[in-house]
Amino acid sequence: MRETYGRLLPDMRLADLAGKLIVIEGTDGAGRSTQIELLKPWLEELGHAVVDTGMTRSPLAGEGIRRAKEGNNLGRVTQALFYATDFVDRLENEIVPALRAGFIVLTDRYIYSLMARAIVRGMDPRWIRSIYSVALKPDAVFYLRLGIDHLLPRVVFSRGFDYWESGMDLYPGHDMFDSFCSYQAALLTEFDRLSAEFNFQMVDAAADARTVCAHLQQNILHLLERDSRKNFMSRLYNDSTTAPQPTPQEKTQERAAKPADTALFALAAPVAAPSTNGNGNGNSHHHTAHPGQ
Numbered sequence: 001m002r003e004t005y006g007r008l009l010p011d012m013r014l015a016d017l018a019g020k021l022i023v024i025e026g027t028d029g030a031g032r033s034t035q036i037e038l039l040k041p042w043l044e045e046l047g048h049a050v051v052d053t054g055m056t057r058s059p060l061a062g063e064g065i066r067r068a069k070e071g072n073n074l075g076r077v078t079q080a081l082f083y084a085t086d087f088v089d090r091l092e093n094e095i096v097p098a099l100r101a102g103f104i105v106l107t108d109r110y111i112y113s114l115m116a117r118a119i120v121r122g123m124d125p126r127w128i129r130s131i132y133s134v135a136l137k138p139d140a141v142f143y144l145r146l147g148i149d150h151l152l153p154r155v156v157f158s159r160g161f162d163y164w165e166s167g168m169d170l171y172p173g174h175d176m177f178d179s180f181c182s183y184q185a186a187l188l189t190e191f192d193r194l195s196a197e198f199n200f201q202m203v204d205a206a207a208d209a210r211t212v213c214a215h216l217q218q219n220i221l222h223l224l225e226r227d228s229r230k231n232f233m234s235r236l237y238n239d240s241t242t243a244p245q246p247t248p249q250e251k252t253q254e255r256a257a258k259p260a261d262t263a264l265f266a267l268a269a270p271v272a273a274p275s276t277n278g279n280g281n282g283n284s285h286h287h288t289a290h291p292g293q
Contacts, residue, residue: 006133019099023110026144027187028165029154030205032108038213051098054108058089076121083114084131111135116190143200150206
């Protein structure tokens with residue numbers, strides 16, 4: 001049965017969450033979103049219903065987080081609680097219902113990114129863990145690991161440096177480039193520690209996107225081969241094909257037990273033309289049904 005990391009949300013049932021929860025984790029620029037975009041249509045082509053989700057997509061808190069970050073003055077405690085609200089709202093109203101319906105849920109980051117960001121900013125790790133103890137344990141966590149040397153060119157030649165991704169709230173006196181390197185290095189250290197604690201499946205994100213995707217696909221297929229839903233359907237099919245079949249005598253008795261059907265067929269049958277025997281009389285071998293008979 002599915003488990004949480006410690007506590008249950010009110011009225012949450014775990015016994016009927018038949019879907020699969022697959023997490024793609026990693027630092028900023030590791031290629032998580034790209035892999036979600038490749039994996040979702042691939043899984044759908046295999047016949048699976050898929051929901052994808054990610055940070056700040058909650059209708060309750062997502063827009064508030066984006067507005068709060070625009071001013072570059074979001075405190076670390078407020079930030080941690082904002083992200084926790086976003087996560088719990090998506091967990092209760094998006095992730096759990098999808099799992100209950102048998103969907104595969106692909107999530108671009110999970111509680112581990114939120115924990116790493118908060119811990120790097122000096123938050124108490126025990127308090128952060130208590131906040132996210134309601135989280136469901138995923139079926140798989142793929143950690144796209146990308147070192148600073150590979151990460152820098154991706155960021156510089158794509159979207160450029162961002163205030164929060166560069167950790168400028170932690171290193172306000174630093175140049176943004178230096179701040180980015182320090183912050184991302186600290187995040188990598190924390191991710192590596194969380195990887196050992198939560199048993200992530202590490203993936204070398206320095207390879208091209210198609211190579212990384214092929215590796216993920218192979219591991220996801222292995223996960224789905226052990227899918228309890230597949231085992232259930234297999235047992236159901238085997239039960240139906242091995243069920244005892246009625247004997248010819250039982251079939252005859254079953255037909256004899258339906259005289260009304262036979263009479264109805266006779267009434268609906270067309271009237272046959274009389275045939276003559278060798279003596280020329282008009283005796284018929286067919287019974288003609290007349291109204292009222």
